[in-house]
Amino acid sequence: MSNHEIGPHVRGESLFIGDLPDPPGLLHAAVLAAKVAHGHIVRLDTTPAAGLDGVHCILTAADIPGENQIGGIVQDEPLLAEGEVHFIGQPIAVVVAETAQQARAGAAQIALETDEIPGVFDPREAAAAGNLLVPSRTLSLGDVDATWKACHTVVEGRADSAGQEHLYLETQTALVIPQEGDRLRILSSTQAPTAVQRITARVLGLPMNAIEVDVTRLGGAFGGKEDQATPWAVIAALAARALKRPIRMELSRHEDMVMTGKRHPYSSDFKIGLDEDGTILAYEATYYQNGGAAADLSPAILERSLLHSNGSYFVPNIRVTALSCRTNLPPFTAFRGFGAPQSMFVLESAISSAAEALGIDRSVIQKRNLLSEGDTFPYGMRAQQGHARRAWSEIEQRFDLPGLQNEVDAFNRNHTLVKRGIALMPVCFGISFTSTFLNQAAALVHIYTDGSVSVSTGAVEMGQGVNAKIVGVAAHTLGILRDRVSIETTNTLRVANTSPTAASSGADMNGRAAEIACRALLDRLKAVAADLLGVRGDRITITGGAIEVKGKAVELTWEKLVSEAYLRRVSLSAQAHYATPKIHYDRETESGEPFAYHVFGTALVETTVDGLRGTYTIDRVRVVHDAGRSLNPLVDMGQLEGGLVQGIGWMTVEELLYDGGRNLTDTLSTYKVPDILSVPEIEGHFLEDADNPAAVMKSKAIGEPPLMYGIGAYFALLDALRAFRPDRRPFFNAPMTPERVLMHLHGDRCDEDEIDMEEADSIVQR
Ligand code: MOS
Numbered sequence: 001m002s003n004h005e006i007g008p009h010v011r012g013e014s015l016f017i018g019d020l021p022d023p024p025g026l027l028h029a030a031v032l033a034a035k036v037a038h039g040h041i042v043r044l045d046t047t048p049a050a051g052l053d054g055v056h057c058i059l060t061a062a063d064i065p066g067e068n069q070i071g072g073i074v075q076d077e078p079l080l081a082e083g084e085v086h087f088i089g090q091p092i093a094v095v096v097a098e099t100a101q102q103a104r105a106g107a108a109q110i111a112l113e114t115d116e117i118p119g120v121f122d123p124r125e126a127a128a129a130g131n132l133l134v135p136s137r138t139l140s141l142g143d144v145d146a147t148w149k150a151c152h153t154v155v156e157g158r159a160d161s162a163g164q165e166h167l168y169l170e171t172q173t174a175l176v177i178p179q180e181g182d183r184l185r186i187l188s189s190t191q192a193p194t195a196v197q198r199i200t201a202r203v204l205g206l207p208m209n210a211i212e213v214d215v216t217r218l219g220g221a222f223g224g225k226e227d228q229a230t231p232w233a234v235i236a237a238l239a240a241r242a243l244k245r246p247i248r249m250e251l252s253r254h255e256d257m258v259m260t261g262k263r264h265p266y267s268s269d270f271k272i273g274l275d276e277d278g279t280i281l282a283y284e285a286t287y288y289q290n291g292g293a294a295a296d297l298s299p300a301i302l303e304r305s306l307l308h309s310n311g312s313y314f315v316p317n318i319r320v321t322a323l324s325c326r327t328n329l330p331p332f333t334a335f336r337g338f339g340a341p342q343s344m345f346v347l348e349s350a351i352s353s354a355a356e357a358l359g360i361d362r363s364v365i366q367k368r369n370l371l372s373e374g375d376t377f378p379y380g381m382r383a384q385q386g387h388a389r390r391a392w393s394e395i396e397q398r399f400d401l402p403g404l405q406n407e408v409d410a411f412n413r414n415h416t417l418v419k420r421g422i423a424l425m426p427v428c429f430g431i432s433f434t435s436t437f438l439n440q441a442a443a444l445v446h447i448y449t450d451g452s453v454s455v456s457t458g459a460v461e462m463g464q465g466v467n468a469k470i471v472g473v474a475a476h477t478l479g480i481l482r483d484r485v486s487i488e489t490t491n492t493l494r495v496a497n498t499s500p501t502a503a504s505s506g507a508d509m510n511g512r513a514a515e516i517a518c519r520a521l522l523d524r525l526k527a528v529a530a531d532l533l534g535v536r537g538d539r540i541t542i543t544g545g546a547i548e549v550k551g552k553a554v555e556l557t558w559e560k561l562v563s564e565a566y567l568r569r570v571s572l573s574a575q576a577h578y579a580t581p582k583i584h585y586d587r588e589t590e591s592g593e594p595f596a597y598h599v600f601g602t603a604l605v606e607t608t609v610d611g612l613r614g615t616y617t618i619d620r621v622r623v624v625h626d627a628g629r630s631l632n633p634l635v636d637m638g639q640l641e642g643g644l645v646q647g648i649g650w651m652t653v654e655e656l657l658y659d660g661g662r663n664l665t666d667t668l669s670t671y672k673v674p675d676i677l678s679v680p681e682i683e684g685h686f687l688e689d690a691d692n693p694a695a696v697m698k699s700k701a702i703g704e705p706p707l708m709y710g711i712g713a714y715f716a717l718l719d720a721l722r723a724f725r726p727d728r729r730p731f732f733n734a735p736m737t738p739e740r741v742l743m744h745l746h747g748d749r750c751d752e753d754e755i756d757m758e759e760a761d762s763i764v765q766r
Helices: 006-011 100-109 123-128 144-150 193-204 230-243 253-259 298-307 340-358 362-368 387-399 401-414 466-478 506-533 558-567 633-651 705-724 738-746 757-765
Strands: 027-033 039-045 055-059 091-097 111-116 137-141 153-161 173-178 184-188 211-215 247-250 266-274 280-292 317-326 418-431 440-447 453-457 485-487 540-543 546-549 552-557 573-579 584-586 591-593 597-610 616-625 681-686
Touching (some): 027 100, 027 230, 027 253, 091 230, 123 280, 123 317, 144 280, 144 317, 173 230, 184 230, 193 230, 266 340, 280 298, 298 317, 340 362, 340 418, 387 418, 387 597, 387 616, 418 705, 466 485, 466 506, 506 540, 506 552, 506 573, 546 558, 552 558, 616 705, 633 681, 633 705, 705 738
Parallel strands (some): 184 211, 616 681
Antiparallel strands (some): 027 091, 039 111, 055 091, 153 266, 173 184, 173 247, 266 280, 418 597, 440 453, 540 546, 584 591
C-alpha cells in the first residue's frame, strides 16, 4: 500500500498510529507538566489522583529503572523533572488510566507546588549571563578586520526572526505493546526510530535488542519529530514496562503546542562592507540562538547556521559567531532548514541595508555576488556547480524581470493606498548531515519466489514521498515494474542503527543503499539467466520485467528467472550499507567538506500591500530550482510548493508570542498558518540538464531548500513598504505581520496622508 501513498491517503485508507485498533488490555498515558517556567518542585503528591476512577498508576522520576536522561547531543534533559523545572510544559509525572480522559483528569488532580524562580527568556540576556548550552563557535575566512577600511560602504544592523510551530497534522504519539519477557514493541511517530530505541533502552535499563521500533508513516514532521518524538514513546514504554499492558500516548493539539519545541528564534547583529558597485568585501555576524531549556539538537542547528552564513553568495572575508543560549522555554528543535533559514535571513537583511546605503536595488547586490563555480565557502569547500548563477539567469530570461519591474513601478505610481513589491531570493543549501557519522544508511531487499520485491530501509515516510522515490530506484535498478515492489515499515529489527530521516537526505542515502542491494541481486539473477540462456551475463538486460539478450526479448520472464534462481539455491535477499563518500569536517579549524553537494535555486516573489489595513497578499512566486535529475518530478514539485508556503508562513503570518515563559499562541485560534486561500500562484521550474553525479540516479535532495525561498516574501513586502514610505528605513524583524506593516507605515502618525476615497472604496471591495 505504501507504494502508492496518494490513493490510500485520499481514500482515508492509510493507517496512522491513531487508526490502529486498540490491542487487548490497552491503557492510556497522560502527563502532568510544569506550570511555571523555572522553579523548585516543593511538593508533588500523587495520592489525590491515585484513587480516581480508571487510574492504574502514576509514575514519577523515582519510578525510572534506568537513567532519567533523554538528551542526545548533550545529556542535559531528564525525561521527568526532578527537583527543578525549566520550562512550562516540562513533563513531571505520568498518569496511566483506562481512557485518555481519565489519565488527563488524574494528572489535573496531582498536588504540585513549585516555588517559582526568575527565568530567562531572551537569548541575548542569557548570553550576557554566560548561560550557553554549548560553547560558542566562530567560522571565518579571509581577514574581515583588515577589509573594513577598504570598503566604500559599511553598514551595521540587527535582524530578528521568530520561532515557528511545526503543526504536523498528526500530533506526537506512540503505542507500546509489551512482548515476551522484557521485550517491547514500540510504534512511534518518529523521524528517528533508532533514537527512540536507544533512549528507551537507556531510560528502562534494557539492552537495545530488547526494543523494537516500528514506523509505518507519519502525518507530517518537518523536523519536529527528529528528536522530540522520543520522550512520548519513552513515557509510554515506561508505563508499558511497569504495568505489562499496552499503552497509548497521544498529545492533544494543545498539549503538543505547549510542550514541544519549535523552530529557534534568532536575534542577530550584522556588519557588511561593499565597494561602490555592490561587491561584498566583508561580512560579520553574531547569531544569538534561543535554544530553550535543554540542548536537544540546538548545537547541530547552530552549526548549520554558520555553514549557511554566506547564503548563495561568495563572501571573500567573513567572520560569523553563533551562541546557543539557554532560556526557560521548551527546547527549540529541528525545523525544515535546520538553522540555515535564520542565518540566510540575516544576510539578506544586511544586503537590504547595504542597498539602501548605496542607493541601488538589492537585486543588484544579490546578482553581483552570486556564487560561481570554484568559489570558496567560508568552511573552505569550493562551489562545484555554477547553478546559483544559472538559476538566477533563468529567472531573468523566463520572466522578463525589467518588464515586471516597470509594471510594478507603474502600478505604484498610479496607486496611493495599495502598493506592489517584488524580491528575488537565491538559495544555496548544503546536503548531508553536518555530523559526518550520520551520513550512512542501509537497506534490506528480498525477492520472493513469485518475483515480488520487498524493500526495507532506514527512511521514514512522513508525507515527503521517500517511499515513492525508493520504489522508483528499486524498480529501475532491478528492471521491473513499480507495482512489483513494496516498501516495508521502517523497523529497527530489519534495518539497524538508522540515522534520522532528516537533513533532506532520506532518499539520497536510503535510495543509494536500496540501489546497492538491488544491484547485488541483479548480478546474481543475471548469472542464472546467462546460464539458462547460454549467453554471457553482460549481454543480458532486464527492463520493465522483460529479459532481453543484446536488446532482443527472449522467452524467459522475470518470474521464471526468480523461481529458477530459488531452485538453484541462489540467495534472493541482499543487505547493503551506504556511507556518503569524501565528506569530512574538522570542528577545531571549522573547515572541511561537510556536504556531498549543494542545491541551488532562485525565487521571484510578488506581493501587494494594503496600506490602510496593513494586510497583504503574496500574489505570485516563480521559482527555478535545481533538483538534479529529479527522481520523481511530481513529488519534488510538491516539496517545492509545500516548503515555499511553509517558508512564507514563517516570514509573514506565523507569529509565536511568549509572555515570559508562557506561549500565548498555543492554539489554532491564536497561531495563524497560511491557508489554501493565502497560497500564491506558484510556478516552479526545474533546471534542465542538471545531472548530479553525487547522488542516487543523478538526483538532488529536495526537502529543506525550498523553504528558504519563502524569505523572499519578507523582502518583497519591504519593497512594497518602501513604495509607500521611501523615507523610512527597512526593518528586519520577522514575521512581517500586518500589525508590523501598519506600525512601519503609520507608527508615529496616522493623520497626514491624504486619502483618496475612490481608491479606498475599491480596496474595500477587493
Ligand atoms: Mo530535518 S529539520 O533535518 O528533521
